[in-house]
Amino acid sequence: MVTSYSDREIVKGLREHNNGIIKHLYNKYHLIVQDYILNNSGNKTIAEDILQESMIKVYKEIRKSDFELKCSFDSYFTSIYKNTWKRNSRNSSNSLIYDLFPETADDSGKEIVSKKKQMLLIQITMDQFKLLKNGCKETLEMFYLENASMEEIASQLNYKNQQIAKNKRYRCLWYLKSLIMKHKLYKQFTDEE
Amino acid sequence: MKNNFEQTILIEKYLDSELSESEMKNFEKQLETDVDLYNEYIIQRSIRRTIANKDIIEFSNKLQEIRIHNKKRKYNVIKLFSYSSVASLIIIFCCLYIFEKQSNEQLYNSYYKKFEPDIVTRGSSQYEDTYISKGIFEYRKGNYKKALQYFNEVSDTSDLSCAAIYFSALTYMELKDFKNASLLLTKVEESKNIIFYDDAFWYNGLSLLMCNNIEEAKKRFKQLIKDNTCYKIKAEEIIDEIN
DSSP states (O other), X not given: OOOOOOHHHHHHHHHTTOHHHHHHHHHHHHHHHHHHHHTTTOOHXXXXXXXHHHHHHHHHHHTSTTOOOOSOHHHHHHHHHHHHHHHHHHOSOOOHXXXXXXXXXXXXXXXXXXXXXXXXXXXXXXXXXXXXXTTHHHHHIIIIISOOOHHHHHHHTTOSSHHHHHHHHHHHHHHHHHHHHHSTTHHHHHSOO | OOOXXXXXXXHHHHHTTOSOHHHHHHHHHHHHHOHHHHHHHHHHHHHHHHHHTHHHHHHHHHHHHHHHHHHHHHHHHHHHHHXXXXXXXXXXXXXXXXXXXXXXXXXXXXXXXXXXXXXXXXXXXXXXXXXXXXXXXXXXXXXXXXXXXXXXTSOTTSTTHHHHHHHHHHHHHHTTOHHHHHHHHHHHHHHTOTTTHHHHHHHHHHHHHHTTOHHHHHHHHHHHHHTTOTTHHHHHHHHHHHO
């Protein structure tokens, strides 16, 4: 069993969601981060939150195509978790949803959907997305996740032209919305709080 | 709320900034007065962002699984150390019976330890983590049927479904329903979920012992030995005892 990884393997593993590497890093830094947080007026629960939030931050950087590790991974991650703690200790709100969706409000800054409902909708969407077939998953992922143009989508997924690819995207999105509305927990989203 | 195809296209064009200035103003005016359109707009916007961040959400889900799994392990280790002096006596006691073959039930009772978790959901981004937390809370109180109800609420397509199946299996073991426990643990084994993989083999081996399915039980313990897992020593002891 591999017990240590090079920095290059770590970066590649994180990018590819390699379970072994993710688990290895989590377990490696778990006590290190915990010690740091406990020595800085935090507690174990917060330490786990900080560890998770830091690992997500690292992943968000690594997933960028132009990411380059300019020092050791250990130094990089250390600076990330320390900065995360400093920021969190000043800011009382530490919901992970803020990092995933920094705009939980509309552009005017007003919160339009509660955090709880946001998280519910995200998870319903993730569940129902898995049920998509017939090229819908690929079309929607290419457009929203990979920021591919309609031309690229048409070419890669063998649609006749861009307009057909666009219509496919609209149909798939509409279908996904209908699946979301059929999810057993969707009612909780529409109920008044 | 309605799900109108033409409306879907209109919302997309607005979010992609493909509307003319007058069309955009009209749309924004409609948003202020048409509740259905507004709700569809919110959902569509959320869907776009969710898909755009899908990989981050999946990564976050994996971390949460590891966190849950580690809490379970931590409490097993703490119990092991706190009972070390008692364990020493038990070892001596067992040595007196070294030539006496144990029954399956005796073996099970010797090696089975109830899971005693303490799950924290602070900072979690998943509503289904709440079901798992509630299920484990009821499990700790001994309300096993209620625990199962909560675990069953986790969707089959959720990233936490494997965790829900795993904890359901442990609950069945407490209910002495080893047949169902084994069925569920076999599903966890087949999923090859890295978090629960070894534990699933271990508990399935014990459940199969209680079902008197010795050959299948032995397969699990042999796999745990072959993979050099943390259960290796206990698995070797059980195999010796069975043989």
